[in-house]
Amino acid sequence: MDGYSFELITGPMSCGKTEELLRRIRRCVIARKKIKVFSPEIDTREHGDYIKSRNGLTADAIKISHSIQILQKVKPDDEIIAIDELQFFDSAITKVITVLMNEGKKVIGTGLELDFKSEPFGPMPELMCIATKVDKLHAVCMKCGCEDATRTQRLIDGEPADKSSPLIMIGGDETYEARCIKCYELPDKNAKESNKISTPDFVSL
Numbered sequence: 001m002d003g004y005s006f007e008l009i010t011g012p013m014s015c016g017k018t019e020e021l022l023r024r025i026r027r028c029v030i031a032r033k034k035i036k037v038f039s040p041e042i043d044t045r046e047h048g049d050y051i052k053s054r055n056g057l058t059a060d061a062i063k064i065s066h067s068i069q070i071l072q073k074v075k076p077d078d079e080i081i082a083i084d085e086l087q088f089f090d091s092a093i094t095k096v097i098t099v100l101m102n103e104g105k106k107v108i109g110t111g112l113e114l115d116f117k118s119e120p121f122g123p124m125p126e127l128m129c130i131a132t133k134v135d136k137l138h139a140v141c142m143k144c145g146c147e148d149a150t151r152t153q154r155l156i157d158g159e160p161a162d163k164s165s166p167l168i169m170i171g172g173d174e175t176y177e178a179r180c181i182k183c184y185e186l187p188d189k190n191a192k193e194s195n196k197i198s199t200p201d202f203v204s205l
């Protein structure tokens with residue numbers, strides 16, 4: 001419950017990040033702490049002024065379009081600042097959270113660490129560095145059923161999306177599912193044979 005801290009909850013799609021955030025928010029409410037919850041406007045899953053976990057729990061949240069707005073909304077007596085979907089924020093979010101920590105606030109955030117290409121998502125690398133505590137949650141793999149899913153698979157019309165597929169899809173039935181590294185697939189129709197590193201290069205080392 002102490003301030004001057006930043007707890008980051010991360011992991012793939014469907015690992016329970018928001019559910020865990022809501023659990024921690026509830027504990028702060030029970031402890032009668034002054035709390036403010038923020039969520040990015042870009043999060044299309046929910047349109048209302050609240051955040052919602054996949055199991056249906058909710059908390060009131062202020063929707064914002066730029067991370068600087070968080071500093072404008074936080075009041076001196078706010079003790080806990082909860083932020084959902086950190087991967088969608090602009091790069092200034094790292095500075096914003098640092099300012100909040102230095103003011104003695106406790107920040108609790110969630111974020112998808114990797115995008116559908118398994119590449120670091122937006123500001124998440126910096127946030128993982130400045131966090132005072134990081135929890136990496138795993139999901140159940142939607143393909144093999146193991147409990148070590150750390151990747152987010154994008155499917156278009158039920159098939160693994162190509163690496164070159166656009167970030168925002170128009171048309172088509174786009175879905176996401178959690179997968180383990182063994183089951184994760186990223187087809188790359190533009191990959192050239194010449195880009196592959198040949199075995200002799202390693203052998204000669």
Ligand SMILES: [Zn+2]
Pocket residue numbers: 141142143144145146179180181182183184
């Ligand atoms: Zn699997």
